[in-house]
Each structure stands twice: as structure tokens, then as C-alpha cells.
Amino acid sequence: MPSETPYARLTPDLVLDAITACGLWPDGRLLALNSYENRVWQVGLEEARPVIAKFYRPGRWSDAAILEEHAFALELAAAELPVVAPMVFAERTLLHHDGFRYALSPRHGGRAPSLESADQLEWLGRLIARMHSVGARAAFAHRGNVDRDTLIAQPVRSVLASSLFPSSLHDRYRHVVGRIDRLVAARLEAVGPVRRLRLHGDCHPGNVLWTDAGPHFVDLDDARMGPAVQDLWMLAHDERAMEALLEGYASMRDFDHAELALIPALRAMRQVHYAGWIAARWHDPAFPAAFPFAAEPRWWEQHIIDLHEQADELE
Template identity: 45%
Template sequence: MSDNKQPFYELKPDTVIDAVESIGYLSDGRIMALNSYENRVYQVGIDESEPLIAKFYRPQRWTDEQIGEEHRFMAQLVEQDLSVVAPIKSDTGQTLFSYDDYRFSIFVRKGGRAPELEDPEHLFQLGNTLGRIHLAGQAEPFKHRPTLDIQSYGIDSTDFISRELIPASLKAAYDSLTSDLLREIDAAFKRAGDVVYQRVHGDCHGGNILWRDDMPHFVDFDDARMAPAIQDLWMLLTGDRHQQELQLGEVIDGYNEFASFNPRELHLVEALRTLRMMNYAAWIGRRWEDPAFPMSFPWFNTERYWGEHLLELKEQFAKLQEPVLKLL
């Protein structure tokens, strides 16, 4: 089910340290694996200095050109005085390194806590910062990184699940439901109209935002791609409909101080949420040969999991029938 190859799964601590030292750092031998599934990320102790974060990229996920675009986008944001954790540059300006067939980058370690998504001030500041990020993101497009679309996140994901993963007892129900969902998602995109696709963070959930010094700091642009602005906003919304509308109002108030939000993109909130759910299930399945995945997701690919997944998708079908959120 996967084209991932060894030795990525067998990345050893000694190799991590050797890789970091190959670009001029002297490690004190301390190493700690951090929570990351798609790539491998480690905190590496540095002799007489603060630890660094080493990120080793999964083979065959991104090309060097695509990683380079991610890094250049982050560097442009830093140049705009935005607080994003960008990769460290070498003396020659290099941010992507290789060692023993592994590709990796180095980051300064930054601490922080998750933002309080029920705090109006946090929401306003998040919107404010995302407005600035998107203003910079509109300056030029990605040429190599993908676009978030129904084909890649929806059709390809559900086809893979139907062909490779879904139990026979649920296949007919899954195929019927996802066909209906994809039709509703397509209709939602049509209702939204000709929205602007731009460079976005792409995976803007609370775990990728560090709150420190009374402001948000954005990390992990690994999923950066071309998408509507709302892709970086909808994951900040929690609770029932009324709560989400109140939260949305704070986020958009902050956002509009720097960029202009198109309200028609609100037609895409539940469509994008549904696509994310489809893509997430397929992502785990495609990575199942990586030993880290069965250990981290032991409940995946059981009849119970797929039954619950179907119920979640049915709930999304109902939400796609509801009126879009309003800006209060």
C-alpha cells in the first residue's frame, strides 16, 4: 500500500547526530524523538549551546524543489517580521541538507503552548497574524507544491480506501456515501465561486501554533500548498454553530486589518473539513507499512474504526446541507 522504503524507518540516533554534526554543529550526545509521523523530528543537544530541532524528510513525499518553496515562503514571512519557525540557513544560504541519503533541515527550538481558541483576544490575534501571512502568500504562487483540490483530497482518497481498506461488509455503504459527499463538496465549491488560491500554511490547527509572549508563533509548514484562505481559518473554529460564528467574527476582524477576506469562502468550511477527514483516513492507510503507524494508530483499519468513520461522514453530509456560517 505504500511506496516508502527503508532505511527511513531505521533512522538511528547515531545517524541523526552524525547528520547534524556534518553541517558544523557539535552535539553533546543528547537526543529526543519528538511527536511526528509524516517525517522524523528530533531535539538534538548541542555542546555549550541550546538544543536544535532536526527534521528528516520522508522520502518520496516532497521533491527538493517543493521543500525549497516551503523554505522560501517561510523565509519571506520572517522578512516581514512574522513569527514563524523557519529553517536555519548555512553560511551559503542552504536550508536543505543531506547525509547518508537522508534529507534534513535544522530549526531553532521554540517553546510555547497551544492558543486558547475560546479567548476572543487570542482569536483576534490569530486572525491578524494569518492576514499578514496570507498577504505575503498572495505575492507569488507556488510553482512546484500542490493545490488543495477535490481530486487529490477527496476522489483519490476515497478511491484508495474503497479499493484497499474498507471492509467488504461496509464497502457498498461507503461507496454510496462518499459519492454523495463528493457531489455535495463539488456543489459547495461551485457556490463559493471563483475564489482566490494562494500560498497558505495548509495545516493550521492548534498543535502547529505556539502561544508565547502574548502572541502566536507558527510552526511546521510541511503541508503548505495553494488553497483558498479559509483553509487556514476553519480549523480555529470549535463548538456549536453559534460559538463558531462568534469565533469566526473575532478571527475575521483581525484578518481584515491586513488582508481582505472573501465571505463567499464560508461555503467551503464544511467541504474542506470533509475533505480533510477523507484525506486523513487515506493518509494513515498509505503509511501503514511504516512501523510507527500501527504503533501510533492501533485502532485504525478495524471494522469498528470504519463503522465510526462512516458515521462521521454521515454527520458531515448533514452539515453540508446546512446554511453557511454567518459573520456576526
């Protein structure tokens, strides 16, 4: 499958055929959901609730890494945590059809959480603590870590190799990402060793859906090993929000408050990674359509300015 168009053959008919291959009966209703790294569809079924079909990006994760994600989700669900886990067909969660790898899960709707609500933040804190208690039972062997290589070195290589990035900005970009990398390394050393555990990895508000029964977590596609604070900081828009999250968290599990000093480093690494992700995926037709601003030199100029501001915060 050509890497330039990884989903060129993923037609609606192929999606329906993949669902039928599992012994399910689609009714023809398909809804493409908002996903860029993978392709995700809501598929209507005859006389049953719709399912979510996730087709994995070719070449991103190994089969072993995807199966670790699935096993973690099933382990969390078995611990009665509100996590959407993959469906099992003939003892398999990772399915194959016509060259694509995919998984199915039940459809669970919901709305965004209210991050202004202390009650909701405490609730999320309790659930994340329980998730981390399960995550601390074992380690991932195939899914990598929240670290400088993954979130700085690799994305920087993608940016510098991309025709998307203006050559006139190379020196300025190299300077600022070098500064970020040194400061992140210094912050990690200053904080010292922290316990790493299996994480959701991308626990931002879009991956938490709220219903009248409470919240549930979706999309463990970025699950990795890392510090507990990685699953907290993206839900806290200010100190009061973090206090509410930690109040809930501490009622279920101890939290090492030294990890709070990692937040500026994690924020800076995420910002570097975001630009590198766009650059690395620009060949996928979905990316120019979704991120047209990245084709403008002024966006990259602003990105460099933003990184300097992150570096200033780290200092």
C-alpha cells in the first residue's frame, strides 16, 4: 500500500465488507468520525446498536503494540472502569481485511466534560487514579514511552525533512528546538526519577465523553509508559482545576506532587510533537484539508515564537 495515500482503497464498500466478515449485518448507514491518524467510522447494524470501526494507519504501530492497547483496554473494563474496549471475535480483537487492520467497539455517545466544574474534575481524578492503579500492575513492552526521543527528536526530524517547512526558517527552528530539548532534559533531571506506568497517554477533553451516568474514556491509541501527571495536565486549564483533579485522584491513589514540575516540559514536548505530526502526515490528503494553515510560512514563524515562549516558561 503506497505510503503517500494510506487509505486510498478504504472505500465505504470495503468498510461494510469488513463488518460483514465479523458476522455482523450492516444496514448501509456509515458515518465518518473525526479522526486523522486512523480512520474511524460509525456503522449502523440491522436490529442492533451501531458499532465503531477503527482502521489503523498502516505502518504506525506493530500488531504487538496494537494488541497491548487492546489488552489494556480490556483489563481496565474488567476492573469496572468506564473505558470503551474492543469487541472480541473468535478470541481476536485485532482484525484483518483486504490489507487493512481494524477493530470494532460498541458505540458510546456523550458530550464534552465541563472542566469548569470541580465536581466533574474530582470525578475524573478518581477514575484516572483507578486507571493508573491498573496501569501500574504491569508494563508495556511494545508501545514506547513519553520521552524526548518520541516527542522531540523524531518530530524534529520530520519537520526538517518536510517540503512543507520553509527552508529560510531552518536555523531558527534548529535553535529553538535545541533550546527546548536542553531545558526539558534539565527539568527531567531536576525532578529526578518518577514512577512510570501504563497511561491513557492522550487524556484531553476530546477523549472523555460525559453522559447522565457519568464519564467514559475513549481512544487509547496513544497509550504509552509515562508519569501519572501525563494523564492529568491536559484536563487542567488552571491551578484550581488541577487542585480539583488531584483531590479526586488522592482519594483513590497516592500522587507524587514532584511530578507537577514536569508539566511545562510535557507541554513543550507536545507542542513540538504536534508540528512534527502534521509534517510527517502531510502526504495523507486528509491533512492539508484539515490543517491548511501549516502550508503558510507565517504559521511556522508563529510556531517558533510559541516554542521560545515554552522555553522561557521552562527556564
